[in-house]
Amino acid sequence: MPLLRGFLTLLLFLILGEAMRLLFLLPISGGIIGMLLLTFWAMVSGGISEDLALASQKLIAILILLIMPGVVGVFFLGGHFDGQWLAITLALLAGTFLSVLTTLLILRVQVRPDQEASHD
Structure with missing residues (x-):
């Protein structure tokens, strides 16, 4: 059941993004808008659910x-x-290049200096 709830959450944000795209006539994919909404929601709620x-x-698999x-x-x-x-x-x-650079910068922010020192 947790897997189904996770898929439904992703689907909900996809539909919200598509609705916003249609409502505001945005030239951006509804999926992109939905993932941005999901990101903001995760930031506000304090993280991602299991x-x-x-x-x-x-999905990554x-x-x-x-x-x-x-x-x-x-x-x-x-x-x-x-x-x-x-x-x-x-x-x-x-x-x-921009994707790799962005990933690097996000990783540097996420990995704390004390975590880096523990691997040495």
């Missing part, structure tokens, strides 16, 4: 299956990107 953590861990449809779509729509490969490549490289 149900949500369990559901998230199960099958992450490649969630990404695959987008990759296949890009493969079959390659003709639409003629003449734009340089811009796409630069956007992918910049996005990857």
Whole structure:
């Protein structure tokens, strides 16, 4: 039952994000808005519930299956990107760099100096 509650929580925030996107005509994906709402909710409530953590861990385990449809779509729509490969490549490289940099900065904030010293 905890797994189902976690999935329902994720679904609720996805639906809330999609509703906000439609209501305010935002040019951002409803999923992104929903995950931002979930992040703010976790910050206000003091953390993530065990149900949500369990559901998230199960989804991370099958992450490649969630990404695959987008990759296949890009493969079959390659003709639409003629003449734009340089811009796409630069956007992918910049996005990857910013993702890694953001992850590094968040990790540095989350890992306290006393935790780093205990591993040495």
